[in-house]
Amino acid sequence: MPEGASGTRSLPIGSIALWIVRVALAAEFLYSGYLLFAGGHTEQTFAEIGLGQWLRYVTGVLEVGGAVGLLIPRLGGPAALLLAGVMVGASVTELFILTGGGPVLPLILLIACATLAWFRQDQTRALLGIEPPLDDDEHC
Secondary structure (H helix, E strand, O other): OOEOOOOOEOOOHHHHHHHHHHHHHHHHHHHHHHHHHHOOHHHHHHHHHOOOOHHHHHHHHHHHHHHHHHOOHHHHHHHHHHHHHHHHHHHHHHHHOOOOOOOHHHHHHHHHHHHHHHHOHHHHHHHHOOOOOOOHHHHO
């Protein structure tokens, strides 16, 4: 990477943008996880889902754990993939089970997490020990 006048490396604008998305998503999921543990309206929501309050706690653990993972460089991709899965469940629940809610926020978060997971798939592949796909030029 090119060095700036102060001798430090400059980050590409794409890396900065992805970090902004990671921090914003982490803040959203930490807040959401806090609400899940605090109860209140979330208790009513999960009562309406009908699977019990244990699901609220599992969802809270996944959201808080995913939020922390987003902020750890090696875990950013896998955490985004995990949170995208949680948001698939939330979107389906909002669409087909809950009344009065709406799937807009879970769908926006799903798109943001899936996009981040796509851009950070190298981290996920490395963590799982999966080789990256070959380029067309490498097939020969």
